[in-house]
């Protein structure tokens with residue numbers, strides 16, 4: 001997976017709480033057997049009408065958010081199904097960072113395993129970012145090394161991420177390789193039980 | 195004296211393979227359940243890295259999410275077909291046991307685990323599906339994982355997990371007549387919200403929980419994820435032991451009795467401390483109906499749908515407005531006057547034999563309302579066979595229900611069982627998200643008994659007021 005250290009990008013504001021994974025990627029797109037190519041289906045039912053035409057009333061479709069890479073949303077983002085297709089779709093669409101006041105647990109984990117950095121800020125901070133990004137084209141920098149989010153106009157906030165996940169993201173490491181370095185312990189554990 | 199512990203802590207401690215301060219624990223996984231939708235990319239990853247499945251004997255696969263429920267051999271959707279074929283090839287290549295679409299053990303993964311006795315107290319159980327929490331009903335630590343984690347468990351039989359906080363959901367009192375486990379869990383989520391469990395593992399305790407059957411306990415634990423908790427469980431007791439006695443994957447005779455004692459010893463100790471406790475009284479719970487687009491948006495059947503003004507702040511008002519719009523409701527109307535066009539009895543929440551029995555008791559001697567299309571989808575092949583042996587299928591069919599083959603079906607409408615846009619469904623499943631049962635479909639979550647009553651009346655109806663002809 002691609003490491004992520006410091007990311008600067010255009011913010012897309014999604015001022016909604018409890019955005020579930022069925023919204024992020026509807027189930028009719030879960031049937032592929034590879035990890036690629038899900039980006040075109042992200043937020044499908046919001047982006048497209050029943051005839052498959054782009055909807056004007058969903059702001060992600062507006063040209064000003066083209067090339068966005070930072071998604072800012074309301075609390076409990078990514079609730080519902082465990083489908084990892086949700087982060088695959090977000091990542092494939094171009095998002096590298098998500099900022100929200102809280103996440104569903106499984107989604108949060110799925111992000112860190114796919115090179116998406118899920119940042120937790122306070123509700124007030126998130127609301128500020130959403131307001132800024134709704135008003136004009138708005139860029140943010142997210143620095144995973146210092147765990148800071150800032151813009152060029154003086155906004156600055158810090159966030160937390162556990163050391164393990166941080167290390168994995170910073171280095172773009174594969175979980176399994178790390179675990180297999182403990183293979184002897186797994187062997188011992190099994191020998192003691194089976 | 196030993197420090198009193200919760201069942202959650204006891205299971206956790208028994209499964210730590212590696213522990214380092216400040217990092218998640220490496221936890222051993224006893225049982226890994228696999229299905230066709232969240233596994234192809236995981237097997238592909240193994241293949242690319244030349245890795246094996248470490249313990250095929252602790253892995254079990256089935257097909258449930260997009261299997262057809264009318265004619266088993268007619269899979270109209272090519273991509274669904276590919277997914278099922280891919281699972282078959284993967285299981286053969288990696289030596290994983292598979293109950294495929296024609297196998298007598300096939301069914302929804304969370305129905306067959308317990309049915310076969312694979313699910314047992316004290317086990318750690320994972321599956322690439324968020325409703326894995328269902329297995330917690332047995333006093334197992336069971337949670338859903340993403341596909342990268344599926345790959346990780348296949349390769350290592352372990353998973354990295356930060357120790358969760360514990361949350362006691364205590365339900366005192368007794369559930370009233372006609373009030374079910376489904377109403378209980380909906381009422382809990384309605385009262386405390388869709389994210390009160392985030393970051394926690396829930397243990398359900400109290401008199402009302404103890405008196406639930408295993409099927410009822412599964413219904414409750416199933417929806418823990420709808421409260422934000424990855425896992426929800428119930429301490430093992432005699433009810434648990436008796437359910438498992440004689441199942442295929444548990445030992446027999448003395449070995450079973452010995453195991454049963456070990457299981458019961460896992461129950462939370464008197465005086466154990468939880469990080470958090472919430473309480474609800476079972477006596478005050480009525481049959482529930484969801485009105486909105488998440489499971490927390492539910493009300494007792496005797497009440498009216500909320501209006502935008504009921505929101506306590508701007509965000510909430512906006513949320514209610516969006517939900518009412520999507521659901522095609524005005525707000526303020528009595529929920530029991532809302533007409534429906536579809537009824538779905540099924541899903542890993544409510545498709546077990548006990549669920550079908552209870553719904554059939556309501557249905558017996560009645561007819562499905564002419565405006566309603568109603569289907570029953572048993573949770574597994576074996577549930578279907580048992581129900582047929584008891585004549586339950588006949589009761590449903592005589593009343594005008596369609597009687598289907600086992601699978602997830604209309605719970606997420608990945609196969610052909612879809613609710614058309616703008617139409618309304620009384621559903622015994624667990625998610626009423628926008629588009630869940632089909633683009634633009636309007637889902638109302640209810641118990642099997644309430645779904646049966648709605649099928650007969652053509653609108654929501656308090657099942658406690660319905661004439662029941664059944665003598666079974």
Ligand code: SF4
Pocket residue numbers: 258259302303304323325541542543601602605606623624
């Ligand atoms: S029945 Fe529904 S919720 Fe349960 S596993 Fe199948 S799709 Fe998921």
